Amino acid sequence: MASSNTCWGIEMGFGAIKALKLENDGSDLKVLDFAVINHPKVLSTPELDQTDAMRVALGTLVSQHDLGNARVSVSLPGHQSFARFAKLPPVEPKKVPDIVKFEAVQQIPFPLEEVEWDYQTFVSPDSPDVEVGIFAVTRQRIMDQLSMLNDVGVTPELVTLSPIAAYNSLAVDLGFTNDTPGTIILDIGTVATDLIIAEAGRVWVRTFPIGGHQFTEALVNSFKLSYSKAEKLKREAEQSKHARHVFQAMRPVFSDIVQEIQRSIGFYLSVHADADLKRLVGLGSTFRLPGLRKYLKQQLQLDVYRLEQFKKLSIDGPRAGEFQAASFNLATAYGCVLQSFDHAPMQANLMPVPVIKSAMWKKKVPYFAAAAGIAAAAAGAMFIRPLLDSTAFEGANKPQVLSSVADEASLLADEAEKLGVTDSARANLQGAEIVGLLNGRELYSEILEDTSRMIAMIDESARTGAQTDQRLANAIADHDPVKLISMNTQYIGVNEEGSSRNTNTNVDPELAKIAAMRHIKIDTQFEVPLADVGVFMLDHVDPILREKLARDNASYSVVITKVEPWEVTRGVRQTTNTNTSSRPQFNARISTNTNPPTGSNISGGSLNSLAPIVRPDVPVQTAGTSMVTVTWYAVLDPMGNNADNGDDT
Numbered sequence: 001m002a003s004s005n006t007c008w009g010i011e012m013g014f015g016a017i018k019a020l021k022l023e024n025d026g027s028d029l030k031v032l033d034f035a036v037i038n039h040p041k042v043l044s045t046p047e048l049d050q051t052d053a054m055r056v057a058l059g060t061l062v063s064q065h066d067l068g069n070a071r072v073s074v075s076l077p078g079h080q081s082f083a084r085f086a087k088l089p090p091v092e093p094k095k096v097p098d099i100v101k102f103e104a105v106q107q108i109p110f111p112l113e114e115v116e117w118d119y120q121t122f123v124s125p126d127s128p129d130v131e132v133g134i135f136a137v138t139r140q141r142i143m144d145q146l147s148m149l150n151d152v153g154v155t156p157e158l159v160t161l162s163p164i165a166a167y168n169s170l171a172v173d174l175g176f177t178n179d180t181p182g183t184i185i186l187d188i189g190t191v192a193t194d195l196i197i198a199e200a201g202r203v204w205v206r207t208f209p210i211g212g213h214q215f216t217e218a219l220v221n222s223f224k225l226s227y228s229k230a231e232k233l234k235r236e237a238e239q240s241k242h243a244r245h246v247f248q249a250m251r252p253v254f255s256d257i258v259q260e261i262q263r264s265i266g267f268y269l270s271v272h273a274d275a276d277l278k279r280l281v282g283l284g285s286t287f288r289l290p291g292l293r294k295y296l297k298q299q300l301q302l303d304v305y306r307l308e309q310f311k312k313l314s315i316d317g318p319r320a321g322e323f324q325a326a327s328f329n330l331a332t333a334y335g336c337v338l339q340s341f342d343h344a345p346m347q348a349n350l351m352p353v354p355v356i357k358s359a360m361w362k363k364k365v366p367y368f369a370a371a372a373g374i375a376a377a378a379a380g381a382m383f384i385r386p387l388l389d390s391t392a393f394e395g396a397n398k399p400q401v402l403s404s405v406a407d408e409a410s411l412l413a414d415e416a417e418k419l420g421v422t423d424s425a426r427a428n429l430q431g432a433e434i435v436g437l438l439n440g441r442e443l444y445s446e447i448l449e450d451t452s453r454m455i456a457m458i459d460e461s462a463r464t465g466a467q468t469d470q471r472l473a474n475a476i477a478d479h480d481p482v483k484l485i486s487m488n489t490q491y492i493g494v495n496e497e498g499s500s501r502n503t504n505t506n507v508d509p510e511l512a513k514i515a516a517m518r519h520i521k522i523d524t525q526f527e528v529p530l531a532d533v534g535v536f537m538l539d540h541v542d543p544i545l546r547e548k549l550a551r552d553n554a555s556y557s558v559v560i561t562k563v564e565p566w567e568v569t570r571g572v573r574q575t576t577n578t579n580t581s582s583r584p585q586f587n588a589r590i591s592t593n594t595n596p597p598t599g600s601n602i603s604g605g606s607l608n609s610l611a612p613i614v615r616p617d618v619p620v621q622t623a624g625t626s627m628v629t630v631t632w633y634a635v636l637d638p639m640g641n642n643a644d645n646g647d648d649t
Helices: 050-064 093-107 139-151 162-173 212-223 227-235 243-271 292-300 320-329 331-340 353-394 400-418 429-438 442-465 470-476 509-513 534-548
Strands: 006-012 016-024 029-038 071-076 082-087 115-123 130-138 158-161 182-188 193-199 202-208 277-283 303-306 483-492 519-528 557-559 566-572 625-635
Touching: 006 050, 006 162, 006 331, 016 050, 016 320, 016 331, 029 050, 029 320, 050 139, 071 139, 071 162, 071 331, 082 093, 082 202, 093 115, 093 130, 115 139, 115 202, 130 139, 130 202, 139 158, 158 162, 158 331, 162 182, 162 193, 162 202, 162 331, 182 243, 193 243, 202 243, 212 227, 212 243, 227 243, 243 292, 277 292, 292 303, 320 331, 442 470, 442 483, 442 519, 442 534, 534 625
Parallel strands: 006 071, 071 158, 182 277, 277 303
Antiparallel strands: 006 016, 016 029, 082 130, 115 130, 182 193, 193 202, 483 519, 519 625, 557 625, 566 625
16 A cells, blocks of 8 residues: 555656655655656657657656555646636635636636546735636546556556646745745746746746757757757757857747747736746756756846755765756656645646546455455354354253253143133233333433444544545535434334334345344434535445444444445535536645644745645535435344344355
């Protein structure tokens, strides 16, 4: 099972796969391992099978580094996804999710059922406006990426976008605050460039299709080289004696990049007239090209920096120098790990919910197998021991006194019947049972106590599960996982023939087992802040009913039906005026940790200020509530070995 305090962040780039493994010890992050695996040929090389090349590089990563005992978080390139931004109209906080969904329908150029999407809200300390960033990727594309990872035995728990991860790494490592100057983060990749603006509590992202590939093509055309030789020349340009000529050949591409940056800044300023952008921080291997920093500074009139090393990450030992040199390429992987540890200001997660569910069930299989083995051993012991005792008893000699007493009892019974003693009126069993219950009022106190225990255990289970289930985290951010609405009890006694008056024994075999026993039916009605409660009930309610509700020294035995012991009686779903449905509420992640850890060197100050972003205090329930009636039985008569509490073994 993956360790909860170690995580690999992986950037699947077109030039190389960059990976970073960190350990979270509660107060700091420790570098355990890292890797930069260059592709033999960049994936933009003409006629190269990109999928096969990526799969080979992933195989190299897995073979050379241990990914088996840690969580995995990956990023998708910005040019393979969508990032759209909009200002929300002034509405009540509880209506924000519906407005965002409406905006998503307008902004995403695909039907919502064909994409995985998430959003992030932004609030500036000096402005009442609420802005939203909507991030999406087609379901087909993300499943292709997950398929490549699955081929090498890797199943990530989080999928984010490269520009989001890049922003998270710098925001945390450089300690962005409200006083941080407006910053442009420029991550020049192989085939595209991610431009991120962080300013006054806002984040804005744009990806444009100019990257290292265009520089290589410029060298191919200028020097009539093959693509591979031009790529090599570009990488070695800084050490080449022909650096000046190389720069001149690439100058038109420099101009194109500057033009796109100026266009992006112009658009941003048209929307945020009060913005004050002071500096540019460069990421990516392409940013090492000779003359690029100087050219950008002259054309943009901004301070231009290049990330040389991390301030909050380091490694001791012989690999220290190697890590410092690689830091320039590890920012995105760093951001992936920060988001997995909930230390990142932006939390957009595009991991498909069905894949998360599948991974969670795989983790539970070893526990199910162990439980089955224990149950089988216990069942064997329960079967063998009575058999041995029975054999020993049948082989023993019966004392003579037992036969004498039995004969005398038979004679007395015959004599009583002849005298009419046994013909008296039968007792009113039902009335006696009801009167007896008045003397057993403590039973209902115990039932109330067990119901309270059940609610507490469901609450604890749900909040633990919310750490890995974004949909559940969204639902319970401002609500209790379950809220008790009503509780009803029905006493079911035994009639004169000795059978239960329960008329539903033919529906469920568990009710048939207790048909001849006195029992109390308990119906508890809860409100659950989810529109679709099936998975929630199976994961967090059913195990508690069947495995944890029963307790030692109770005055009754707990019995749960074989079928689902609950019924959804009412659901209220919030909708918009569109006919497009979203994914099953893996969206609307405003925050999964409303009380971020304090005292951490990672946070670099307040992660709820400029960067981290101040989020609106709005409920994150996105799909309504459901009323659920949960039923269980308190059996008053001894059940012996028949009380299996509904477990199938």
